[in-house]
Amino acid sequence: MTPAAGAPPTTPAWTGSRRLLRQLRDIMAGPGSGQERLDQIATLIARELVAEVCSIYVRRAGDVLELFATEGLRPDAVRNTRLMVGEGLIGFVAGKAMPISLADAQSHPQFAYRPETGEESYSSLVGVPVLRAGRVLGVLAVQNQTQRSYTDEEVETLETTAMVLAELISGGDILDADEPRYDSANELLPQRIEGLALSSGMASGTAVVQRRRVTIETMLADDPTIEERRLRDALAAIHGQLDDALERPEFSDASEHRDVLETFRMFAEDRGWLRRIDEAIRSGLSAEAAVQRVQDEMRARMGQVTDSYLRERMLDFEELTERLLRQLVDGGRPDGMVIPDDAVLVARTLGPAELLNYVPGSLRAVVLEEGSTNAHATIVARALGIPLVGRLQGLMSRVESGDSVLVDGDNGIIYLRPGDEVQANFETAVAAQGARLKVYQGLRDLPSETRDGVPVSLFLNAGLLADTTRLDETRSDGIGLYRTEIPFMLRATYPDVATQTEFYARVYDEAGGRPVTFRTLDIGGDKALPYLQSNFEENPAMGWRASRIALDRPVMLRHQLRALIAASAGRPLDVMFPMIAQVSEFEAARHLLYIELDRAARRGETKPATVRTGVMLEVPALALQLDNLLPLIDFLSIGSNDLLQFLFAFDRGNPRLEGRYDTLSPALLKLLERIAEDCDAVGVDLTVCGEMAGDPIAAMALIGIGYRRLSMAPANFGPVKAMVRSMSVAELTNYLQGVMHSPHPSIRSRLLDFARDHNVSM
Ligand code: PEP
Numbered sequence: 165m166t167p168a169a170g171a172p173p174t175t176p177a178w179t180g181s182r183r184l185l186r187q188l189r190d191i192m193a194g195p196g197s198g199q200e201r202l203d204q205i206a207t208l209i210a211r212e213l214v215a216e217v218c219s220i221y222v223r224r225a226g227d228v229l230e231l232f233a234t235e236g237l238r239p240d241a242v243r244n245t246r247l248m249v250g251e252g253l254i255g256f257v258a259g260k261a262m263p264i265s266l267a268d269a270q271s272h273p274q275f276a277y278r279p280e281t282g283e284e285s286y287s288s289l290v291g292v293p294v295l296r297a298g299r300v301l302g303v304l305a306v307q308n309q310t311q312r313s314y315t316d317e318e319v320e321t322l323e324t325t326a327m328v329l330a331e332l333i334s335g336g337d338i339l340d341a342d343e344p345r346y347d348s349a350n351e352l353l354p355q356r357i358e359g360l361a362l363s364s365g366m367a368s369g370t371a372v373v374q375r376r377r378v379t380i381e382t383m384l385a386d387d388p389t390i391e392e393r394r395l396r397d398a399l400a401a402i403h404g405q406l407d408d409a410l411e412r413p414e415f416s417d418a419s420e421h422r423d424v425l426e427t428f429r430m431f432a433e434d435r436g437w438l439r440r441i442d443e444a445i446r447s448g449l450s451a452e453a454a455v456q457r458v459q460d461e462m463r464a465r466m467g468q469v470t471d472s473y474l475r476e477r478m479l480d481f482e483e484l485t486e487r488l489l490r491q492l493v494d495g496g497r498p499d500g501m502v503i504p505d506d507a508v509l510v511a512r513t514l515g516p517a518e519l520l521n522y523v524p525g526s527l528r529a530v531v532l533e534e535g536s537t538n539a540h541a542t543i544v545a546r547a548l549g550i551p552l553v554g555r556l557q558g559l560m561s562r563v564e565s566g567d568s569v570l571v572d573g574d575n576g577i578i579y580l581r582p583g584d585e586v587q588a589n590f591e592t593a594v595a596a597q598g599a600r601l602k603v604y605q606g607l608r609d610l611p612s613e614t615r616d617g618v619p620v621s622l623f624l625n626a627g628l629l630a631d632t633t634r635l636d637e638t639r640s641d642g643i644g645l646y647r648t649e650i651p652f653m654l655r656a657t658y659p660d661v662a663t664q665t666e667f668y669a670r671v672y673d674e675a676g677g678r679p680v681t682f683r684t685l686d687i688g689g690d691k692a693l694p695y696l697q698s699n700f701e702e703n704p705a706m707g708w709r710a711s712r713i714a715l716d717r718p719v720m721l722r723h724q725l726r727a728l729i730a731a732s733a734g735r736p737l738d739v740m741f742p743m744i745a746q747v748s749e750f751e752a753a754r755h756l757l758y759i760e761l762d763r764a765a766r767r768g769e770t771k772p773a774t775v776r777t778g779v780m781l782e783v784p785a786l787a788l789q790l791d792n793l794l795p796l797i798d799f800l801s802i803g804s805n806d807l808l809q810f811l812f813a814f815d816r817g818n819p820r821l822e823g824r825y826d827t828l829s830p831a832l833l834k835l836l837e838r839i840a841e842d843c844d845a846v847g848v849d850l851t852v853c854g855e856m857a858g859d860p861i862a863a864m865a866l867i868g869i870g871y872r873r874l875s876m877a878p879a880n881f882g883p884v885k886a887m888v889r890s891m892s893v894a895e896l897t898n899y900l901q902g903v904m905h906s907p908h909p910s911i912r913s914r915l916l917d918f919a920r921d922h923n924v925s926m
């Protein structure tokens with residue numbers, strides 16, 4: 165895998181004139197104002213590229229691109245011609261943060277003609293963004309009268325020049341220092357920002373802003389050999405640091421954290437990434453400028469990438485770049501950040517290994533401008549119980565170290581510099597939460613049983629070893645859903661049968677005799693594996709995923725089943741297949757299990773004490789095949805997250821559809837009620853293991869329509885148990901009869917009324 169996967173192929177190394185770089189350096193080091201330097205650079209580039217026009221646009225407040233210097237366009241257009249980001253070809257380059265090169269620019273749909281510039285006679289155009297720290301500061305463009313096709317080398321020359329321009333523009337000589345930043349937010353006022361809840365919990369503390377601290381002073385270098393050596397030395401130092409970290413006792417066993425570090429270590433050897441840095445060095449940049457340039461390109465591209473897997477891998481490179489720059493510029497000295505006791509780490513993104521740098525217990529919470537559900541850092545934060553909110557727009561420009569921050573990791577909201585009232589409300593909420601936790605702890609040893617004596621079994625969803633430690637804490641009945649893909653996602657390479665066996669055996673051991681339902685790999689969709697790169701899919705959630713992959717790649721599933729059988733070592737084995745859409749798929753998957761059981765028997769290995777097979781019901785079509793399916797299976801588990809998305813044909817990851825379809829819609833509830841009746845009739849165990857089971861009001865509805873087994877994230881266990889113990893099935897069933905046939909899209913408010921009127925804990 166290379167960082168450029170899914171992106172246009174990289175251009176060959178620029179072997180063009182080092183003379184140009186020397187001239188650029190002379191301009192930067194020479195006398196004159198910032199404006200004079202811009203003018204000189206425009207003249208130089210026009211001459212070197214044999215172009216009639218070279219123009220430099222600078223981004224100003226309000227997303228405006230203003231012509232600041234030109235060679236070739238009318239001089240009075242300077243400081244007069246303005247385009248919005250996104251407007252015209254120049255705005256297009258800025259908006260996309262990508263270069264364009266067009267032999268016939270005027271026929272491009274984005275072309276916008278500005279009469280004051282006199283540019284009507286120019287046919288071809290190449291424009292590159294001026295980037296710094298992933299932000300577009302301007303655009304550098306060259307035009308010719310003939311329909312000229314610019315070479316890759318010429319585009320690279322412009323990109324290198326754009327780096328120098330980025331230094332110049334951000335140096336403060338071009339724009340007035342008091343010009344508001346284009347991302348200006350009123351920085352000192354209290355702010356509430358909504359983002360994405362990634363790891364639950366509430367915390368308050370002091371912001372520790374992790375910014376890029378490294379300032380690159382030497383952009384250009386004379387001798388690429390020296391720079392290449394500096395790069396190799398810095399890389400060797402980083403490899404050494406990672407190897408040392410892997411030696412640390414806490415990473416010594418087969419822990420997930422070790423997998424994270426090993427994966428990260430593998431990225432540090434990525435050949436595509438290193439090749440691009442080498443190319444940039446050979447174009448005349450210093451080693452640090454080359455690292456920075458490759459990262460800027462990647463970051464600019466990241467804005468365009470929607471594939472969550474690629475975005476997450478780019479975060480790996482972001483962290484590596486940070487380390488490498490620090491190593492190159494100041495020998496890897498730690499940045500001297502003093503961590504207060506109540507630190508809330510604020511960063512744009514967080515690399516996979518960074519969280520592991522902090523001493524356990526020293527972080528109250530983490531808030532990120534980026535961040536995503538399946539990123540390594542997110543998974544690690546969840547495992548460590550650190551609240552994490554991501555996707556907070558404009559975060560980095562709104563917060564300074566030392567600001568107070570309130571983090572609501574349950575609802576994905578943060579408050580910056582809160583006023584007294586917000587602070588007091590938050591503290592009350594935290595205190596109430598603390599009190600509730602105490603109440604939940606007090607319920608630990610009491611049965612999970614409704615007021616009218618109906619037992620409801622409560623299980624945990626797990627995926628990390630850390631989750632399994634919550635079994636004792638919650639006294640839950642077992643693991644209702646073990647997502648086996650999570651340990652796979654944390655690793656650099658496909659785990660062989662022995663590694664998998666060791667891992668599953670540890671899960672069994674941690675479960676200490678409580679049942680564990682192992683779900684076979686549910687990969688694909690948004691859960692990609694580093695070593696099983698699938699091709700681009702139009703609709704990944706409905707694409708080649710989970711059991712569909714497993715049946716097309718039976719060896720992978722067989723290895724997993726072999727490892728599960730071996731790990732069970734005479735204990736009961738419950739295997740669940742995800743994303744089954746038709747009975748024959750279950751039969752095919754189960755057939756592979758039988759083959760593996762036979763194999764184990766032939767080899768005289770210890771058999772599992774019992775073997776039970778089941779399926780996830782996530783595809784609505786399966787609900788219409790229960791008559792054929794139920795006689796074949798031992799248990800069924802409702803994946804309500806996917807079931808809702810497929811039932812209503814809505815993408816569960818699309819923020820525009822957020823809140824439009826509810827799990828408490830009569831449509832879903834009626835379907836679930838029928839499934840419960842069918843399972844009850846033939847005695848097949850039925851569980852709900854989607855998020856719905858962990859939402860107390862939805863869990864209450866499920867019990868009302870006949871469900872007696874719920875599996876949820878550990879954090880939801882207490883609230884659901886308290887709800888179970890305070891409800892009466894008889895009262896609710898009665899009430900539901902009246903509301904289940906409601907024509908409204910959701911009966912949530914009606915159920916909340918019921919809960920309030922009947923003192924059901926929510
Ligand atoms: C579900 O779809 O409800 C489910 C439990 O599976 P996942 O969330 O892992 O897709």
Ligand code: MG
Pocket residue numbers: 782803805806
């Ligand atoms: Mg699912």
